[in-house]
Amino acid sequence: MLGRLLKRDKGATPVVVPEAEPRQPVVAVAGIPGLDAALTAGDLAGVTAALDQAGTRDAGTELRLRHEAFQRAAAAERPDVVWPPTTDKILASVGGVPEVAAGDLDLDTLIAGVQGHGCLIVRGLFDESTCAGLRERIDLALQHFAARDRALDPQWHTPLSDLNGNPVSPVYRANGYVSFQGQVSVADTPAAADYVLSAFDTAGVPDLVRSYLGEEPALTLEKWVLRRVPPDSNTSWHQDGAFLGADIHTLNLWIALSDCGETASGLDIVARRFNDIVPTGAYFDWDVAEDVVTEQRGDKPIVSPVFEPGDAVFFDHFLLHRTGIKPGMTEDRYALESWFFTPSSCPSHYSGLLA
Numbered sequence: 001m002l003g004r005l006l007k008r009d010k011g012a013t014p015v016v017v018p019e020a021e022p023r024q025p026v027v028a029v030a031g032i033p034g035l036d037a038a039l040t041a042g043d044l045a046g047v048t049a050a051l052d053q054a055g056t057r058d059a060g061t062e063l064r065l066r067h068e069a070f071q072r073a074a075a076a077e078r079p080d081v082v083w084p085p086t087t088d089k090i091l092a093s094v095g096g097v098p099e100v101a102a103g104d105l106d107l108d109t110l111i112a113g114v115q116g117h118g119c120l121i122v123r124g125l126f127d128e129s130t131c132a133g134l135r136e137r138i139d140l141a142l143q144h145f146a147a148r149d150r151a152l153d154p155q156w157h158t159p160l161s162d163l164n165g166n167p168v169s170p171v172y173r174a175n176g177y178v179s180f181q182g183q184v185s186v187a188d189t190p191a192a193a194d195y196v197l198s199a200f201d202t203a204g205v206p207d208l209v210r211s212y213l214g215e216e217p218a219l220t221l222e223k224w225v226l227r228r229v230p231p232d233s234n235t236s237w238h239q240d241g242a243f244l245g246a247d248i249h250t251l252n253l254w255i256a257l258s259d260c261g262e263t264a265s266g267l268d269i270v271a272r273r274f275n276d277i278v279p280t281g282a283y284f285d286w287d288v289a290e291d292v293v294t295e296q297r298g299d300k301p302i303v304s305p306v307f308e309p310g311d312a313v314f315f316d317h318f319l320l321h322r323t324g325i326k327p328g329m330t331e332d333r334y335a336l337e338s339w340f341f342t343p344s345s346c347p348s349h350y351s352g353l354l355a
Contacts, residue, residue: 026163060154074343081215086111095301096300099123114212114251119269121305121313127310141184156190158190159188160221182229183226196336213251217340221352221353223341225337229323229335231331235324236322237321240339242288246317248317248346256308260307261324277318278320340355
């Protein structure tokens, strides 16, 4: 079962954590004017305003309230959404994968890239200053995660909890947590989450993803991660839909935070659109054997792009890809991966947060 919940590298070392994480203080929604209504409406700006008015705003509390807003949205009547999104726009590709500058990114371009080609590369979505800040925060988050049994700064490690103070996803945590070496959940790292969400707002990500999905977008504890991947990591071909499910509405945003693809690992991508899950079971029950990749890609190439810090890739749960490892790589790869789901189709065992 765990193999279907975690996208692991072969041979990766799980990080063992205590089964019981400490409880957080209760958030008394009724005692903060306007907060309950904002949560029900999915009005994150209203949530922030209510906290500011009450003088109780902090990054950790905001994450817990985003989780509560997600739960209310997921329990509401499912909206009538046309899926998948369509466009008349046609994109040319560079070596099999289309790419655009961040300034040229719009909804039609995003749809044409993901639905027409399987993915879209966006150059310069984040600037170097933002990437440097995220690299620093990844190092700090991993440092605090490793020392989580000591009383360090809770802004760098506080397990995401519900409003009653109970850490969410207890089974997931007990079975190896979100983390293998070099990975930590953004939702458990309030200081990093606050920085990432601000960077998303600056880049226009929430509005773009909302338009693509047709609903309020949601991130999750399990699939919103900061990564520092060593150059000798193992890798395997996969489609995330093999363990997320094929009938979900998703959009993933993978952002390189360091140079990737030459001295540090990048991505290997099968440059074609898939609309179903290919045969699996090469090593885990969700990964894909080399001969299956060869058969499924037909005459389409395998593309291994070179990324600079701030370059991004949008794709969904059907893209066939893997971490791109080559002999002679010497550097760690810093990256941010953010899977956006709709509240109405998010896997039930995942803990969501409105984005």
